[in-house]
Amino acid sequence: xxxxxxxxxxxxxxxxxxxxxxxxxxxxxxxKYRKRIYNLTYGMLGNREDALDMTxxxxxxxxxxxxxxxxxxxxxxxLYRIAYNRVIDHYRKEGRxxxxxxxxxxxxxxxxxxxxxxSSYFQPGRELDRKELGRVINNAIQSLPEQQRAVIVLREVxxxxxxxxxxxxxxRRGTVMSRLHYAxxxxxxxxxxxxxxxxxxxx
Amino acid sequence: MKDKCKSIHxxxxxxxxxxxPDHKSRRIARHVEACPACRAEVDRIKALRSxxxxxxxxxxxAEDEALSSLHQRIMKRIPERExxxxxxxxxxxxxxxxxxxxxxxxxxxxxxxxxxxVFFTIYKPAPSVIKTGSVNDCIVDDLESGGRTVLxxxxxxxxxxxIWVVGNPDT
Amino acid sequence: MSRKVKxxxxxxWGVGLMLLWGAAVPPAHGxxxxxxxxxxxxxxSDEGFDPRLLALKKDLLxxxxxxxxxxxxxxxxMERGKTGRLEVPGGRVMEVTPxxxxxxxxxxxxxxxxxxxxxxxxxxxxxxxxxxxxxxxxYRHGFLVLAVxxxx
Numbered sequence: 001x002x003x004x005x006x007x008x009x010x011x012x013x014x015x016x017x018x019x020x021x022x023x024x025x026x027x028x029x030x031x032k033y034r035k036r037i038y039n040l041t042y043g044m045l046g047n048r049e050d051a052l053d054m055t056x057x058x059x060x061x062x063x064x065x066x067x068x069x070x071x072x073x074x075x076x077x078x079l080y081r082i083a084y085n086r087v088i089d090h091y092r093k094e095g096r097x098x099x100x101x102x103x104x105x106x107x108x109x110x111x112x113x114x115x116x117x118x119s120s121y122f123q124p125g126r127e128l129d130r131k132e133l134g135r136v137i138n139n140a141i142q143s144l145p146e147q148q149r150a151v152i153v154l155r156e157v158x159x160x161x162x163x164x165x166x167x168x169x170x171x172r173r174g175t176v177m178s179r180l181h182y183a184x185x186x187x188x189x190x191x192x193x194x195x196x197x198x199x200x201x202x203x
Numbered sequence: 204m205k206d207k208c209k210s211i212h213x214x215x216x217x218x219x220x221x222x223x224p225d226h227k228s229r230r231i232a233r234h235v236e237a238c239p240a241c242r243a244e245v246d247r248i249k250a251l252r253s254x255x256x257x258x259x260x261x262x263x264x265a266e267d268e269a270l271s272s273l274h275q276r277i278m279k280r281i282p283e284r285e286x287x288x289x290x291x292x293x294x295x296x297x298x299x300x301x302x303x304x305x306x307x308x309x310x311x312x313x314x315x316x317x318x319x320x321v322f323f324t325i326y327k328p329a330p331s332v333i334k335t336g337s338v339n340d341c342i343v344d345d346l347e348s349g350g351r352t353v354l355x356x357x358x359x360x361x362x363x364x365x366i367w368v369v370g371n372p373d374t
Numbered sequence: 375m376s377r378k379v380k381x382x383x384x385x386x387w388g389v390g391l392m393l394l395w396g397a398a399v400p401p402a403h404g405x406x407x408x409x410x411x412x413x414x415x416x417x418x419s420d421e422g423f424d425p426r427l428l429a430l431k432k433d434l435l436x437x438x439x440x441x442x443x444x445x446x447x448x449x450x451x452m453e454r455g456k457t458g459r460l461e462v463p464g465g466r467v468m469e470v471t472p473x474x475x476x477x478x479x480x481x482x483x484x485x486x487x488x489x490x491x492x493x494x495x496x497x498x499x500x501x502x503x504x505x506x507x508x509x510x511x512x513y514r515h516g517f518l519v520l521a522v523x524x525x526x
Contacts, residue, residue, distance in 0.1 A: 023278060023281055034273065038266065042262070048266065052270075060281070137255060156251075161220075180220075181216050184251060187251055188248075338504050340500075340504060341498055342498070345496065349494075363433040363505055366496065369510055
């Protein structure tokens with residue numbers, strides 16, 4: 001999709017040189033992937049400070065573990081995996097403060113109930129400004145169970161294939177498919193007021 | 204919802220993503236063509252994708268600067284001489300790399316020992332240091348704070364030394 | 375017997391390298407030091423955490439304040455023995471003098487003056503590329519923290 005691929009051989013060369021301690025080569029890899037790793041950590045955490053923090057830690061960890069990287073898999077899926085695991089650790093440490101259970105007892109916060117109610121907030125034809133849109137989408141993603149956030153970001157934002165997601169998160173392809181299905185269902189429900197196409201609901 | 208739709212519903216997303224095998228994909232395509240309900244569902248998936256992409260881009264916009272300074276910080280935190288450590292943790296295992304490099308490492312080790320021996324006989328060693336291995340190791344040799352209370356401690360983060368001058372001078 | 379020969383080889387290498395090392399040690403004068411000072415305001419306001427300070431986040435949070443904002447940042451390139459001056463908010467002046475480099479550490483003399491009075495005078499041995507934080511002077515609604523990073 002939006003991904004720009006550097007010819008594999010060039011990237012492999014950067015990886016090879018990074019493993020030998022070439023900072024300049026590693027810097028190229030950081031340059032290329034920093035935004036993508038940030039997108040994943042931001043999507044999983046929903047706040048920029050933690051996301052920047054985790055991005056930094058992921059790259060530092062990657063540099064330290066480069067020897068363990070087998071050239072067989074793609075570097076970026078390996079990198080995603082490090083970042084993903086780092087955030088999962090973070091979730092555990094934070095005592096699942098942000099965790100929202102995925103079940104029917106889910107109670108939206110005030111802000112969420114406002115934005116999911118078309119009559120009070122959403123006015124057809126009114127353009128959301130970008131900041132507002134960003135906030136709405138971020139809130140919606142954060143309302144997903146943790147496991148689903150990474151899948152939805154990697155698929156819908158980063159445009160990864162199911163196989164790539166499976167490799168990045170270390171989960172089976174079937175799991176990717178089902179998590180994605182549930183995440184989409186839930187997001188459609190939450191974001192209904194903002195989806196132009198789709199169901200016609202009574203006004 | 205018809206039975207057919209019910210069975211297709213959970214995999215419509217995967218179909219839309221082009222992740223189903225050909226035969227299955229063709230079967231679903233035929234159904235979607237004929238079924239308004241499933242077409243509407245596909246439209247919703249499509250709309251959701253574009254909304255997520257727009258919204259996400261909006262949410263992470265303006266981060267380019269933060270990311271570029273993050274980049275600099277990452278590079279600053281990477282130690283300059285990594286090559287030697289790498290070899291010890293090499294994929295071939297510590298034992299193999301030891302043998303592979305023993306021709307160089309052993310004379311180097313001996314050299315290092317000799318250098319160290321000479322060094323310590325010539326120079327008076329500095330006050331003993333607790334080797335924390337932290338990049339922020341710091342020794343405070345002397346300190347004068349005009350009678351103010353000073354807190355001296357290390358952080359949990361990266362064992363960074365903090366010198367905190369408290370309050371006003373004694374009068 | 376061949377073991378002994380090998381050992382001789384090593385000693386030869388060792389002594390040789392040692393001599394080379396001796397020759398390669400840079401002359402004492404004219405050494406350049408780089409000192410970077412980040413001036414940070416720590417407070418309990420709602421300004422939040424300045425993303426430019428993320429590298430120091432864990433260490434700063436240990437100070438038990440909520441908000442950390444970067445007020446300024448200055449890098450000083452100095453020759454050994456020369457003193458660099460830096461204006462610190464609140465009418466303070468910081469003077470740093472890299473005295474020498476010894477055993478992987480930069481030996482740094484630091485003096486902070488407030489008007490005519492001396493606030494702090496200290497001599498630090500900072501590991502090359504290491505950071506030390508000097509804090510405490512009140513400023514606005516919080517306290518100043520000076521994060522000093524030294525390298526040769």
